[in-house]
Amino acid sequence: MSTIAFIGLGIMGSPMAVNLAQAGHTVTGWNRSPGRAEALVAAGGAEAATIAEAVRDAEVVITMVPASPQVEAVAYGPDGILENARPGTLLIDMSSITPRTSVELAAAAAEKGVRVLDAPVSGGEAGAVEGVLSIMVGGEQEDFDAARPVLEALGTTIVRCGPHGAGQTVKAANQLIVAVNLQACAEAVVFLEKSGVDLAAALDVLNGGLAGSAVLTRKKANFLDREFEPGFKLELHHKDMGIVTEAARTVGATIPVGAAAAELVASAVACGDGALDHSALLRGVQRLSGVAVGEDKSA
Numbered sequence: 001m002s003t004i005a006f007i008g009l010g011i012m013g014s015p016m017a018v019n020l021a022q023a024g025h026t027v028t029g030w031n032r033s034p035g036r037a038e039a040l041v042a043a044g045g046a047e048a049a050t051i052a053e054a055v056r057d058a059e060v061v062i063t064m065v066p067a068s069p070q071v072e073a074v075a076y077g078p079d080g081i082l083e084n085a086r087p088g089t090l091l092i093d094m095s096s097i098t099p100r101t102s103v104e105l106a107a108a109a110a111e112k113g114v115r116v117l118d119a120p121v122s123g124g125e126a127g128a129v130e131g132v133l134s135i136m137v138g139g140e141q142e143d144f145d146a147a148r149p150v151l152e153a154l155g156t157t158i159v160r161c162g163p164h165g166a167g168q169t170v171k172a173a174n175q176l177i178v179a180v181n182l183q184a185c186a187e188a189v190v191f192l193e194k195s196g197v198d199l200a201a202a203l204d205v206l207n208g209g210l211a212g213s214a215v216l217t218r219k220k221a222n223f224l225d226r227e228f229e230p231g232f233k234l235e236l237h238h239k240d241m242g243i244v245t246e247a248a249r250t251v252g253a254t255i256p257v258g259a260a261a262a263e264l265v266a267s268a269v270a271c272g273d274g275a276l277d278h279s280a281l282l283r284g285v286q287r288l289s290g291v292a293v294g295e296d297k298s299a
Helices: 013-022 038-042 051-055 068-075 099-110 124-130 141-151 166-194 199-207 214-225 234-251 256-273 278-288
Strands: 003-007 026-030 060-063 090-093 115-118 133-138 155-162
Touching (some): 003 013, 013 026, 013 038, 013 060, 060 141, 068 099, 090 141, 115 141, 115 166, 133 141, 133 166, 166 199, 166 278, 199 214
Parallel strands (some): 003 026
């Protein structure tokens, strides 16, 4: 069992920290805004008042924050992780950020004797709660091996994808696939409803064939009930689509369908849907199809 500092107790971070505590690890959590540690404390963990307090005695530090600027904010500076963690500490960044930020963080941490893995996840809030996340990891093999007992409390598919930044590159590809899949599902829903088909029956049979996917399985109820309580916010997916389009441009990869999906996600955010679940892409298709969006439960 490890002594773990968990930085970032949001929609994803809180259940992940709870799972670590329930697995027997000693977990101290910190969140930028207070009042997010109740579930962790109830599971046997503790809350720290500062990052320095959280990481001072930790063998492993996990960060789960929204984007690159937040990772840099908690990692650098006199009050950050690198200045206060002990040499030899393993820093596992599970946020979804740019590959470049991960590479730069690993280099800066090495100067302090801190080892780093980038280990973003897929599976949303439900996967975090159930401990069945898919975890894509970049970094040294030795550090990955050391991290595995910790990561096994969080996910069921745990794969080292290459050197520093590789985990973030694979996560960008994941977000590309998910966005396109969600958009296709949303378009199918509107098409089916406008055609007068029983939507629940149609989605059941589609999900049993080649059109089936984890996305449809997880989000089918959202589409049926028009319930968009965020498991993963559209505004975060908007951020991720910026990462994948920039990274693809850097390596010379053309992603025309992904670019269209990125624009549709951006449109949804511009229309005020950013705080909703990313399955709320359905609302954008409704608008384009002349269908009243209606009083969705989470709108």
